[in-house]
Every structure is written in structure tokens, then in C-alpha cells.
Amino acid sequence: MSLAQITQVKALALAVPGDDIDTDRIIPARFLRCVTFDGLGEHAFRDERTGPDGKERAHPMNSAQAARIAAAKQGVMVVGFNFGCGSSREHAPQSLWRFGFTAFVGGSFAEIFFGNSTTLGVPCLTLSKEDLAECDAFVRANPNVEVTVDVANLTVSAGAKSWKADIAASARDGLVNGKWDPIADLLEGADSVAKTAGGLAYVAGK
Amino acid sequence: MAKTLFQKVWEAHTVRKLPNGQTQLFIGTHLIHEVTSPQAFGMLRDLGLKVKFPQRTFATVDHIVPTNELKEPYSDPIAQEMIEALRKNTKDYGIRFFDTTTGTQGIVHMVGPEQGITQPGTTIACGDSHTATHGAFGAIAFGIGTTQVRDVLATQTLALSPLKVRRIEVNGKLAPGVYAKDVILHIIRVLGVNGGIGYAYEYAGTTFDGFSLEERMTVCNMSIEGGARCGYVNPDQKTFDYIKGKPFAPKAADWDAAVARWASFASDPGCQYDDVKPFKAEDIRPTVTWGITPGQAVFIDEKMPALETLNAADRQTAEDAYAHMKLAPNTPIKGTKVDVCFLGSCTNGRISDLREVAKYLKGRKVSPSVKAIVVPGSQLTAIQAVHEGLDKIYIEAGFEWRGAGCSMCLAMNPDKLVGDQLCASSSNRNFKGRQGSQTGRTVLMSPLMVAAAAITGVVSDAREVFKV
Ligand code: SF4
Numbered sequence: 001m002s003l004a005q006i007t008q009v010k011a012l013a014l015a016v017p018g019d020d021i022d023t024d025r026i027i028p029a030r031f032l033r034c035v036t037f038d039g040l041g042e043h044a045f046r047d048e049r050t051g052p053d054g055k056e057r058a059h060p061m062n063s064a065q066a067a068r069i070a071a072a073k074q075g076v077m078v079v080g081f082n083f084g085c086g087s088s089r090e091h092a093p094q095s096l097w098r099f100g101f102t103a104f105v106g107g108s109f110a111e112i113f114f115g116n117s118t119t120l121g122v123p124c125l126t127l128s129k130e131d132l133a134e135c136d137a138f139v140r141a142n143p144n145v146e147v148t149v150d151v152a153n154l155t156v157s158a159g160a161k162s163w164k165a166d167i168a169a170s171a172r173d174g175l176v177n178g179k180w181d182p183i184a185d186l187l188e189g190a191d192s193v194a195k196t197a198g199g200l201a202y203v204a205g206k
Numbered sequence: 207m208a209k210t211l212f213q214k215v216w217e218a219h220t221v222r223k224l225p226n227g228q229t230q231l232f233i234g235t236h237l238i239h240e241v242t243s244p245q246a247f248g249m250l251r252d253l254g255l256k257v258k259f260p261q262r263t264f265a266t267v268d269h270i271v272p273t274n275e276l277k278e279p280y281s282d283p284i285a286q287e288m289i290e291a292l293r294k295n296t297k298d299y300g301i302r303f304f305d306t307t308t309g310t311q312g313i314v315h316m317v318g319p320e321q322g323i324t325q326p327g328t329t330i331a332c333g334d335s336h337t338a339t340h341g342a343f344g345a346i347a348f349g350i351g352t353t354q355v356r357d358v359l360a361t362q363t364l365a366l367s368p369l370k371v372r373r374i375e376v377n378g379k380l381a382p383g384v385y386a387k388d389v390i391l392h393i394i395r396v397l398g399v400n401g402g403i404g405y406a407y408e409y410a411g412t413t414f415d416g417f418s419l420e421e422r423m424t425v426c427n428m429s430i431e432g433g434a435r436c437g438y439v440n441p442d443q444k445t446f447d448y449i450k451g452k453p454f455a456p457k458a459a460d461w462d463a464a465v466a467r468w469a470s471f472a473s474d475p476g477c478q479y480d481d482v483k484p485f486k487a488e489d490i491r492p493t494v495t496w497g498i499t500p501g502q503a504v505f506i507d508e509k510m511p512a513l514e515t516l517n518a519a520d521r522q523t524a525e526d527a528y529a530h531m532k533l534a535p536n537t538p539i540k541g542t543k544v545d546v547c548f549l550g551s552c553t554n555g556r557i558s559d560l561r562e563v564a565k566y567l568k569g570r571k572v573s574p575s576v577k578a579i580v581v582p583g584s585q586l587t588a589i590q591a592v593h594e595g596l597d598k599i600y601i602e603a604g605f606e607w608r609g610a611g612c613s614m615c616l617a618m619n620p621d622k623l624v625g626d627q628l629c630a631s632s633s634n635r636n637f638k639g640r641q642g643s644q645t646g647r648t649v650l651m652s653p654l655m656v657a658a659a660a661i662t663g664v665v666s667d668a669r670e671v672f673k674v
Contacts, residue, residue: 024637035244082400088335090351116351173226182365
């Protein structure tokens with residue numbers, strides 16, 4: 001399986017502010033009633049975007065900027081802290097990715113969301129609190145300026161600005177080397193797997 | 207060298223180091239359900255791969271099962287499609303399925319322990335964030351995404367990085383009317399909803415020593431709400447007694463060896479933790495959430511926080527929370543009108559929960575303004591409860607007695623809040639829209655507090671209502 005080497009993502013960005021945004025908000029449970037991930041993109045942040053009366057609410061995902069990202073199928077979402085907490089549903093990053101987001105920049109990410117995104121080839125980079133505030137402000141003020149999420153060099157930059165970014169070393173390594181989906185590596189270890197399994201009595205039901 | 211349980215389990219299951227520096231970790235037990243597995247089986251088929259250890263994968267159906275119609279086809283055709291997809295996948299790949307027709311179906315985190323599949327010193331993974339529940343037995347149990355479900359199906363391993371270990375030590379005796387649920391809500395309130403990122407939580411201390419396995423499960427269950435990917439309690443005699451005789455427990459000839467092995471996984475005296483956080487049981491009172499994250503909680507006799515007392519980041523979330531909950535800062539939560547009461551979920555849908563509430567419910571009536579439902583977490587729990595006559599006590603009091611499943615914990619089945627109804631709930635998440643209505647409101651609490659709210663029609667102190 002050969003995968004793209006994701007060294008950087010350069011695209012328009014959308015700020016979706018707020019801390020502790022959980023995956024129930026990103027994709028409400030009723031859209032989990034499905035056996036494929038197809039079509040999830042249009043439901044990203046559904047209940048934040050549409051009121052109970054069915055009318056559109058003021059939400060970044062309803063903006064012209066979001067529409068441009070959806071059309072380009074490329075975009076950077078700038079979020080707050082602990083983004084993607086709660087349920088492990090991979091439907092959450094899947095819906096945002098299918099909507100058009102190909103990178104996330106935030107203060108911190110919930111671990112399962114981070115892992116799910118990485119295995120999709122979608123980098124989640126973190127900035128310091130101050131830098132994130134600056135990046136967020138920049139993105140809102142300059143919707144036409146593309147943001148560069150540089151996974152290889154660990155920076156996020158836009159216009160004349162550049163911020164020092166971070167990502168777990170293993171995720172960075174996987175992304176830049178085109179090995180962000182671990183399945184090939186895991187399959188390669190079959191002999192060692194059999195050995196480990198053989199040393200565990202409970203695997204044999206004992 | 208003295209080691210933690212986490213380190214010992216990690217070492218025993220390490221297959222090798224991967225090129226990216228992560229560990230290829232063997233997953234001894236894989237649990238699957240209908241929501242997060244179908245896409246994984248799809249990926250497996252696309253890649254032309256087989257299930258590597260079908261005998262170490264166990265399936266159940268919980269999220270979408272209606273709890274008030276037991277006959278198929280279900281009125282929701284998508285729910286029907288999902289259960290049938292799981293039937294087909296488990297049949298195609300030779301996986302044991304605890305189906306609705308077997309009398310053993312239930313919430314995935316109840317089925318593992320009930321069957322004796324959940325054992326100390328093992329690794330467990332499930333495409334569900336509350337997998338940490340199994341840590342109550344001294345297992346290292348991870349919630350994983352769907353692509354990782356594929357990884358485990360295909361290789362019985364995961365690519366993971368080790369976690370730091372934080373020991374959360376609670377000592378002392380809980381006051382009457384204070385439960386395991388209050389302990390974990392309190393811990394999350396103090397350490398924060400993201401305080402556990404990067405950590406496994408080891409719950410210890412005399413309070414945990416005294417807890418039953420079911421109480422330990424309630425606490426471990428909500429580790430993820432505190433940001434921790436897994437949580438565990440060291441195995442002890444209570445753990446072994448609980449497992450003994452269960453269908454998948456080691457049989458007579460293997461039992462003693464299994465117990466010795468299990469005991470050896472407990473954290474060694476003098477081992478190093480990355481962090482230690484002490485709590486006193488006496489400080490904990492019945493706790494309820496007032497906001498839209500599980501960390502936004504107060505003791506029942508406290509006022510909800512005034513905005514001025516919060517730091518800038520918390521304040522923003524709090525403003526959002528107060529607006530959604532239609533509650534006012536700096537006022538008591540006690541006395542808030544309740545519309546729905548939900549007793550169930552993988553946090554508090556076990557037999558001990560149903561027994562404890564039933565003890566106090568006898569002779570009491572649910573307020574006419576409240577819809578109250580009780581959903582046993584598993585068919586075995588439901589059967590046991592009926593055997594003990596608990597169903598009658600609930601029905602007599604005015605609760606609806608339902609079949610087993612997740613139900614109104616996340617409302618993927620027909621049990622949903624309507625409009626801005628407020629639900630007193632024994633579940634684990636109070637996120638916006640969690641219980642099926644975009645404007646619905648959830649107040650998390652212990653099962654007995656749910657019962658107190660059902661009777662009075664308002665958020666109440668169970669200790670007063672039931673003279674605990
Ligand atoms: S009861 Fe709730 S939290 Fe538990 S598995 Fe079901 S939906 Fe998830």
C-alpha cells in the first residue's frame with residue numbers, strides 16, 4: 001500500500017472557536033446510524049449549524065469561507081483546546097475530512113480524535129496558547145490568505161506570520177513518510193505477533 | 207525494578223517497536239458492536255484481509271436496539287440494517303455474537319465482565335470510548351477508532367505509544383448516599399475534562415479497596431470523561447471472586463495458575479508514578495453536573511459557579527453551558543425542574559445499581575410531571591432483576607421497565623428527549639444534543655439521585671428525599 005507523503009497542507013482556513021468541542025457536536029449520534037462513512041460530510045456540525053426550527057444558525061461552518069473549503073476539498077480548521085473529546089467515533093474526523101478539511105491546528109486534541117485523524121492522513125498540529133490566539137485572529141481577518149501547515153518543519157504559517165507548531169513524533173514520522181496508515185507495518189509483524197500471542201495463556205482460553 | 211500494572215501489561219503484550227517509534231501492541235481481547243464495526247469490516251474486505259484471531263473477538267449489539275420493541279424487523283429500518291450487517295460479519299468471519307436472541311446481549315462493557323471475558327493483566331480494545339470500564343478488573347482497555355478496529359481484526363495488534371500513569375488515590379469511607387458515581391464526577395471536576403490527556407489513571411486507596419467490582423466499573427467507565435484513555439484498579443481477591451464461574455473464566459485445572467498470574471500484574475509496592483493525586487472520601491458529596499461537559503459539576507447543596515469566579519477559558523464554556531441549560535449562575539441547581547429520568551447505561555445500568563435504587567423506591571411514586579425509564583444494561587441484568595422482583599418495584603413506582611441497551615444514554619434508538627426537556631440521567635455524558643434533542647438538557651448524577659428527581663420532579667438531594 002503506497003500512501004501520499006504528507007509534508008505540508010497549504011489551503012484556506014476556517015476558525016471554529018471554543019474549547020472541549022466533543023464529537024457528539026461534530027457529528028450527532030443520529031448520523032451514526034449507517035454502515036458506511038459515505039455522505040457524512042454534509043452533516044458535520046449539523047446541530048450547531050441548523051437550529052431546531054430547521055433554519056441555519058450563525059456558525060463558521062455556514063460561512064462562505066466554509067463553502068470555499070468544501071468546494072476545494074482542501075482546508076485547515078483552526079480550533080481550540082481538547083478538540084474532539086468524548087466519543088471515539090471515527091465518524092467525527094471522517095465527516096470533517098469529507099467536508100473538505102485536510103488539516104487541523106489547535107491548542108490540544110483529544111487522543112482518540114488525534115489518532116483517528118492521523119490514520120486518515122489528516123495532520124493535527126498544536127500551537128501555544130498565545131500563538132493559537134494570534135493564528136485564529138489572523139485567519140478571521142485574512143480569509144483569502146492560505147495557511148501552510150508544515151508537518152515536516154513543524155510550523156504553521158500564513159502571510160508574513162509563522163508560528164512554531166508541534167505534533168507527536170510518531171504521527172509526524174508517519175505522515176511525512178507516507179506511513180500514516182499503520183496497517184502495512186502491523187501486517188509485517190505477523191511472526192512476532194504469533195510469538196507474543198503464544199506467551200499469553202488467556203489467548204488460548206486458559 | 208518495581209513496576210506499575212500498566213507497565214507490566216504493556217511489556218507482556220509488546221510485539222515489537224514500529225519504524226515510527228510506536229509500539230505494536232498485542233490486543234488479547236477485541237470487543238465489537240454495530241456502530242463502529244461495519245466500516246471496519248468493509249475496509250477488511252477491500253484489502254482482502256481475514257480476521258486474524260476470530261476466537262479473541264466478541265460482538266454484541268447495544269446502541270441501536272430499541273428497548274421497547276423486542277420483535278424484528280425494528281420500526282427503524284436503518285437499525286435493522288445495522289444489526290443484520292453485524293450478524294453477517296460475525297458469521298462470515300466466525301466471531302462469537304451475543305445476539306438479542308441469546309439472553310446474553312447487552313451493552314458491550316457489561317457483556318465482557320458478565321461473560322468472564324474481561325480478565326486482569328490483559329489488553330482489551332473496542333471501538334467505543336468507554337472501554338476503560340474493563341480496567342476495573344486490572345485490564346488495560348482502550349477505546350479505539352474504526353480504522354483501528356480494522357487493525358485489530360486484521361492483525362490483533364495496534365500501533366500505540368505508551369501512556370504515563372497517574373495514581374488517583376482515594377482514601378476513607380464514603381458517607382451514606384454518596385456513591386462511586388459521585389467519586390468519579392468529583393475527580394473529573396477537580397482534575398478537569400482534559401486533565402487526563404496522555405495518562406492512564408490508576409485508581410487506588412482504601413475507598414477503591416472497599417468498592418465492589420461494579421463500583422470500580424462505574425469509576426473506570428468515566429476515565430475518558432476526564433481525558434484519560436484508560437483507567438484501572440489493581441486486581442485483588444474481589445476481582446478473582448467476581449470472575450470465578452463465569453462462562454469464559456479459566457476452568458478448574460487452569461484456575462489457580464490464572465489467579466497467580468493475575469495477581470502478579472498488580473502494581474508493585476514502591477513503583478514510580480508519573481503523577482499522584484490524593485482525594486479524601488469524606489470530602490465527596492452527591493455531585494451533579496450543571497453544564498455541557500462532565501467537569502461542570504457541583505455538590506448538590508452548592509450553588510452553580512458565578513461567572514466572575516472562573517478563568518477566561520472556563521468562563522466562555524460556562525456561558526455557553528448556562529445558555530444551553532437555561533440555568534442561572536450563582537444559584538442552586540437543587541430545585542431545577544426535571545422532565546425525564548433515565549436510569550441505565552454502561553456507567554450505572556448494573557444489577558447493584560438497580561438493587562440500590564429499588565431499596566429506597568418501594569412505596570414511592572414518580573411525580574406525574576416526570577417520564578421515568580429504567581433500562582438494564584444487559585439481558586442478564588434484566589433477567590436477574592426480574593428474578594429478584596425489582597421490575598415490579600420500578601413499575602409500581604411509575605418507571606417504565608425496558609429491555610437491555612444503551613437507550614437514552616445517546617439516543618440512537620427511539621428513546622430521545624423532546625425539545626428542551628431536562629433529563630436527570632445516570633449516564634456519563636451531558637454534551638449538547640447527547641440525548642437525542644438538539645436543545646435537550648442533561649444533568650448527570652448517581653442512580654439514587656435520579657430516583658430522587660423522579661419522585662420530586664426536581665433536582666433533589668437523595669439523602670433528604672430518602673432519609674439516607
Ligand atoms: S451506554 Fe452510553 S456510553 Fe455506554 S456504550 Fe452505550 S452509548 Fe456508549
